[in-house]
Amino acid sequence: MIGRLPGYGAFARADVADAKRRRPDVDLSHYAAGRGLDLLGSRNAAGFFAALPLDEQLQFNVLRGELPGGEQGILFHEVLALPVSPEGGVAGADGLFGYVYKPPGGAFRARHVLANLVPWGDIATDLLADLRRPTPQVSDRLADCIGIPCTTAAVLVPEVALEQFTRDLGSDRPYAKLEVEYGTLIVRVNGYLRDDAELDELARLACKLAREQRAAGERAADRRPFDRPLPAPDAQAPPPWADPLDAYAWKHALCLEDPVAYHRAFPSLAVPGRAFGVLRGELAPGGVGRVAWHTEKSLATNNDGRNAVLLPTTAASTQRTGVRPPDEPLSYWVGDGILAVWELRCKELRGDLGDMDALIERALALRGELERVAP
Secondary structure, three states: OOOOOOEEEEEOOOHHHHHHHHOOOOOOOOHHHOOOOOOEOOOOOOOOOOOOOOOOEEEEEEOOOOOOOEEEEEHHHHHHHEEEOOOOOOOOOOOOEEEOOOOOOOEEOOHHHHOOOOOHHHHHHHHHHHHOOOOOOOOHHHHHHHEEEEEEEEEOOOOOOOOEEEEOOOOOOOOEEEEEEOEEEEEEEOOOOOOHHHHHHHHHHHHHHHHHHHHHHHHHHHOOOOOOOOOOOOOOOOOOHHHHHHHHHHHHHEEEEEEEHHHHOOOOOOOEEEEEEEEEEEEEEEEEEEEEEEEEEOOOOOOOEEEEEEEEEOOOOOOOOOEEEOOOOOOEEOOOOOEEEEEEOOOOOOOOOOOOHHHHHHHOOOOOOHHOOOO
16 A cells, blocks of 8 residues: 555654554454454445545454444544645644655655654655655545544434534544534544553544434434425436436436435435435335435545435334345335335446336335234
């Protein structure tokens, strides 16, 4: 990864060695075993794409399960990739320690004010190594970034799927941020936390903030009965999605609905991400339902998200984050008299709606199975 991420820095002097290494030197398997968490290594945790870099060279020790604090979530070590301007500045990261950056195809750069925080011999070694490395491909988004060691906890909070903000957290740590993006609450602090008590503290903080945000989202909700139509959208879906959505709606005699009204009407809906396309109509003889397309990253640059089918149901409610059936690439959730079934969208095919007909058929079958075992 050193060729892909041609620089490093740290938010704290004590983190400089970790920054230079560009990966943690500890694994959290013991911590995971002691807390009953799944250890995913550097693999992605389904449903948490908004919080993850989605790059195995930037995420390590990914843990998933019920965090200390009582919420389902993830906890992981992260190399936070921060873009560097052509002048060598790093937006939103004043006062970095040990900042070293060799721009692709350009000259080596070190922040002289802070360079004395790293022994000159180490900087010289880095310089010689950088000069021997091939220039990264321009198409790699990491080619103009530096890596910062951090530890991150995240909890899904669909009630705030429409919110997006970042704020500082009062803390004795030099870096502690709260982010809410695409229905995911993210707490990130500097350094690779190793101590069990520190990891517990971060997890509990994320869970506490998730409950606060969930309550705020519920207060802003405008719950509606599932069988009632929602307002039409004020604007078309972003390209290249608008035409395929219009075509699918016309073919299946479905009506476009406003994604904002959709989230306010069904705030607890566990489908990850934020909807950008929602259609309502008859999905089976005599049965009204919805199909929806959610994103977990910016649609301008990514196609990471889920396709979903929503049906009314009398089945028993599931856990808040839904259920993943064994040996089947989909998830489902039941709550508020709604069954939601979703699957991962192909990230390479922008504008492709996926095989929604097959997903509708599977959702209808799953509803039958769940209602047959309902108490």
